[in-house]
Amino acid sequence: MSIDIEQFHAVFFDESQEHLDDMEQLLMELDVEDPDLEQLNSIFRAAHSIKGGSGIFGFDALTGLTHVMENLLDKARKQTISLSVPTVDLFLETVDLLKTILDAYKTESDLPTSEIESGVAALEKALAEADGQAAPSEGVAQDEAQTESASADDDIDGFGFFDDEPEAATEAQPAPTEAASKNDDIDGFGFFDDEPAPPATAEEKAGYGFFKPLEAVNEDAKAAQEDAAKAAEKAKAKAAKTKKPAAKQAEASSIRVDTLKIDAMVNLVGELVITQSMLSMIGDEVSGAVGQKLQTAIVELQRNTREIQESAMSMRMLPVNMTFNRFPRVVRDLSSKLGKQVDLIIEGGNTEIDKSMIEKLVDPLTHLVRNSIDHGVEKPDVRKASGKLEKGTVILRAAQRGSSIVISIIDDGAGLSRERILAKATENGLPVSPDMPDSEVWLLIFQPGFSTAAEVTDVSGRGVGMDVVRRNIEAIGGRIEIESTKGYGSAFHIHLPLTLAIVDGICAAVGNQTFVIPLVNIIESLQPLPEQLKLIGNENLLWIREQYWPLIAIHEMMHVDDAIDNPTEGIVVLLESSKRRFAIQVDALLGQQQVVIKSLEQHYRKVPGISGATIMGDGRVAMILDADAIADLCRPVYEEEKAS
The missing domain is CATH 1.20.120.160 (HPT domain)
Structure with missing residues (x-):
């Protein structure tokens, strides 16, 4: 065979x-x-x-x-x-x-x-x-x-029992005290010395204290106790450092399964969720005793379906430590190369994230961590001169917030320079204003070819990378925010969905169509007053939270007929993407729902402003809005904000 x-x-x-x-x-x-x-x-x-x-x-x-x-x-x-x-x-x-x-x-x-x-x-x-x-x-x-x-x-050989030389045998035997075991001149434990040493001599410890004054014996005993205590502490520290066999044993109880099989199962569970939604809608139309029994069965089915869905999704979830564990090496090598002292702190490594996003996160995170060390953390002499500790700190943190995962890269370095960024943006011909809020200024570094580095090195400075970072994060449904204070450091926050297979969203009616707005992008919803609306040129703006927000009418963008045209008669939803904040106009909100994402590009074609589609309980197809793609349709409103 x-x-x-x-x-x-x-x-x-x-x-x-x-x-x-x-x-x-x-x-x-x-x-x-x-x-x-x-x-x-x-x-x-x-x-x-x-x-x-x-x-x-x-x-x-x-x-x-x-x-x-x-x-x-x-x-x-x-x-x-x-x-x-x-x-x-x-x-x-x-x-x-x-x-x-x-x-x-x-x-x-x-x-x-x-x-x-x-x-x-x-x-x-x-x-x-x-x-x-x-x-x-x-x-x-x-x-x-x-x-x-x-x-x-x-x-x-023979554990010392058959050594030819007696001296070696006696050395191999356990010594009664640590002080005696450290003395290489002890032969026969002092009992057969030709010339016994004077009992009061502290340097020679022959006789194990039999001929020493009581004070010297007590001193030796005290020293031995202290050494034993130190040795015990050291052994305890070593034991705490190496408690890993249990984890390895736990891994042995797992099995390897091809991810394609898990993806297929998740897809079938998604179809089951859709079928359950259909049955729920049919159950609403059945009355009487039969209808009551049907509703009871549907509620039970809904509960079981939810548990199956959570179980199937958990198989795709892996701790983000699988990505984080490679960064101590990155920090060690790069800080040594740049002559800097950097301490990496990892927090929330057990936070779980969809396996399909694990590998896609490596490049963006690597670039951001390298930037924090290269551009953020200063050299030891500069930090000392500014009153900081010579060793800088970079924190890599992951945490779950609602239906999303937030991964943060935080450093205590020099922070971003607003003046340098605005000067470089002006030099590159980008539309900027001195009155731009900091949050908008920081986003300028994601423009292609943008770099404020004083010199080009093999680490960074060519202006290649940050635009790719944002593009890669947006490709997995995420967005990125920046916080920075000059002289105190910067923080990059990456917001990601828990999974790419299922999204929590708000269903919104626009004419006779239904659209799903991802919950992770929603700030709030409201019905605007006439005085909150302003038209400048061809741009509709909404005044709220002490600033103007670009207002996008979804029915115009998606060419939907029979929709509400006047924003004051409909609902406005405030959204936040990785690029900017803006508002969208819809007819009404239908409620929150967890939907299974289907690739529209794979089954039809790429549609601007749409990230995918889903099948609703009534069998109709609903489009899932892409906040980052819609943000590209908005233009900055700094001039209008300044004029107001």
């Missing part, structure tokens, strides 16, 4: 990626001054697993590189070499290279041969240097390893 081994490739790629992510995270947490043996063992095991799997599948480039890396890790975990920052950097660079090789095998593209050769050469050079320094310190390292665990030392 022949086995098609390629069917296991996907599992190997997924597991190897997890191993590499774990290795990177553990290396970032490693304390080079006092490395945790369990962390080193975990890193070694991950490398060993990748080597074993790659060997089975014939991925020779992975096998060769991990083999050399494994040898160096083995020396580190056995404490025959001392770790240093350059060594950890080398391990991190090797992890990056392993990711590149893994991706090459996964996509069946060309291997980076020259990079692999350089990586192997760097590891072999480190191994040669390690072998050179291991010889004089090997005995010391073995002694330290024995105190941790005798089974971990490969050089112990």
Whole structure:
């Protein structure tokens, strides 16, 4: 019987990626001054697993590189070499290279041969240097390893019971006190010394205090207690740092399922929701005892459908930590490169988000974090001169607010410069005004080719990126806000829907059509008074909250007949997008509803101002409005606001 081994490739790629992510995270947490043996063992095991799997599948480039890396890790975990920052950097660079090789095998593209050769050469050079320094310190390292665990030392034979030299045997025995165990000159515990030391001498501790004055014995006992207390605290700290086996064991109870299968199930659940809505409408038309029974059954069906929907959606949800965990490395490398001291704080990493958005968030977040370090956080001497701590702080935070997720990138750096941004915007020919509110000024940095950097570096300064950041965020139904105070720092807030498959919205009637307005974009709704409306040129404006809002008539934009033309007779909904605030005019609000999004572009074509469609309970199709696309139809009203 022949086995098609390629069917296991996907599992190997997924597991190897997890191993590499774990290795990177553990290396970032490693304390080079006092490395945790369990962390080193975990890193070694991950490398060993990748080597074993790659060997089975014939991925020779992975096998060769991990083999050399494994040898160096083995020396580190056995404490025959001392770790240093350059060594950890080398391990991190090797992890990056392993990711590149893994991706090459996964996509069946060309291997980076020259990079692999350089990586192997760097590891072999480190191994040669390690072998050179291991010889004089090997005995010391073995002694330290024995105190941790005798089974971990490969050089112990017979556990010291059959050593040829009695001295070695006595050294291997446990010492009654720490003070005595530190003395290399103790032979036979002092009972058979040819010339017993004077009992009052503090430097020589022969006899374990039998011939010492009582005061000296008490001092030794007190010192031993203090050392024991410190050792206990240190062991407790190490134990707290390495409580990860339980999490790994929990992961073992899960199974791997193709995302296409989950998407198919979510789609079927969406159809079930639509069917349930149809039955609810039919039930309203049935009266009498039968109608009452039908309503009871429909309510039960509605409850079960909601639970099935939530269960199906939860399968798509993953903790945002899957994205956040890569940023400690980004911050470490970039701050070191720029000569800055930056502390990254991650908050709300357990907040869950739709899997389809996890990978799409990586590029925007990476660019914003890099910008915070490059443009935001100042160098240590500048921060010290301005009365700040030399080490800057970048906070990466995720939190759920209602039906949306808010991801924030906050720094305590120099903040955005309003003057420089306005000057650059004027230079680029953008329509600006000195009276623009800060919130509108900050959004100018998202214009293509916009940069206020004093110099161009390989990190930033070319004006490429922030416009792409906004475009990528809008592509997954999100929007971005900026807060900044000069001299105190900046905050970028990304608002995202919980999922791309289902949206909470308000159904609005426009003529004989129904439109769904995403709840995440709605500020409030009202029926305007005549004095709140103003016409300037061809632009309709609404005066509310001490400012003018562009007013868009949905029936005109969507060419709907039989709609209410006068805004005072209909309803105005205030919306907020990533670009600006504006108002839309509809006939009436029909109520809040959770709807399943269907791609209009896939089944029909792209319609301006529409992000998708859904099927209502009566079987009719309702369009879902795209707030960001509608915002493009609005023009700034700074001149009108100033004139008022």
